[in-house]
Amino acid sequence: GDSVTQMEGPVTLSEEAFLTINCTYTATGYPSLFWYVQYPGEGLQLLLKATKADDKGSNKGFEATYRKETTSFHLEKGSVQVSDSAVYFCALRIFKETSGSRLTFGEGTQLTVNP
Amino acid sequence: EAGVAQSPRYKIIEKRQSVAFWCNPISGHATLYWYQQILGQGPKLLIQFQNNGVVDDSQLPKDRFSAERLKGVDSTLKIQPAKLEDSAVYLCASSPAWYSYEQYFGPGTRLTVT
Numbered sequence: 001g002d003s004v005t006q007m008e009g010p011v012t013l014s015e016e017a018f019l020t021i022n023c024t025y026t027a028t029g030y031p032s033l034f035w036y037v038q039y040p041g042e043g044l045q046l047l048l049k050a051t052k053a054d055d056k057g058s059n060k061g062f063e064a065t066y067r068k069e070t071t072s073f074h075l076e077k078g079s080v081q082v083s084d085s086a087v088y089f090c091a092l093r094i095f096k097e098t099s100g101s102r103l104t105f106g107e108g109t110q111l112t113v114n115p
Numbered sequence: 116e117a118g119v120a121q122s123p124r125y126k127i128i129e130k131r132q133s134v135a136f137w138c139n140p141i142s143g144h145a146t147l148y149w150y151q152q153i154l155g156q157g158p159k160l161l162i163q164f165q166n167n168g169v170v171d172d173s174q175l176p177k178d179r180f181s182a183e184r185l186k187g188v189d190s191t192l193k194i195q196p197a198k199l200e201d202s203a204v205y206l207c208a209s210s211p212a213w214y215s216y217e218q219y220f221g222p223g224t225r226l227t228v229t
Contacts, residue, residue: 004157032216034216041222042222043118043119043206043220043221043222043223044158044206044208044220045220046217046218049216049217051216089157089158091157093216095214101146101163101213101214101215102160102163102171103148103158103160103218104160105157105158105159106157107155107156107157108155108156108157
């Protein structure tokens with residue numbers, strides 16, 4: 001079945017450090033890939049997406065490139081801020097005519113950024 | 116526009132009791148999802164509705180979980196009877212259509228079964 005594997009957390013960084021959170025996937029077919037973010041006490045929010053190979057999603061200084069050859073979608077940010085502290089989830093979706101559009105999530109990576 | 120609303124936000128029950136969660140999606144959104152998020156894990160889809168019809172309930176434990184969306188708007192998820200392993204956050208999400216890329220999530224209901 002479809003699955004997503006994220007790097008083990010938690011991740012602790014100092015402000016302005018470079019961030020990478022690794023994400024790899026296994027899927028039958030051609031998935032769309034997503035990063036969701038969950039701030040403390042809030043619901044999940046879509047951070048960025050990529051719908052086909054070599055697409056780069058970007059938002060709020062975060063980027064991720066859909067690499068079909070390595071089945072990866074690593075999240076990066078050049079300079080993190082304290083306000084980026086949250087849990088980050090990598091997810092995939094494959095559209096199926098008979099079963100809709102289920103999101104399959106990774107286990108999440110807790111990021112803490114210290115001043 | 117108003118986001119996805121869920122209630123209650125927190126619930127504590129004893130095992131073998133029953134519990135129900137309510138979700139009101141964003142106005143006009145045809146597709147509604149219920150996810151279960153166990154502590155330390157990513158959300159797992161329980162059931163997907165398109166209007167008032169079920170599209171995917173393959174991961175719903177049907178012996179104890181049920182869900183309905185009778186008028187194609189708000190939805191209720193029920194657990195009867197609850198087990199300790201049902202302790203989790205139950206998330207509701209909605210999207211304009213089943214093929215939409217973005218799902219909008221509510222704040223969730225945190226259930227603790229003792």
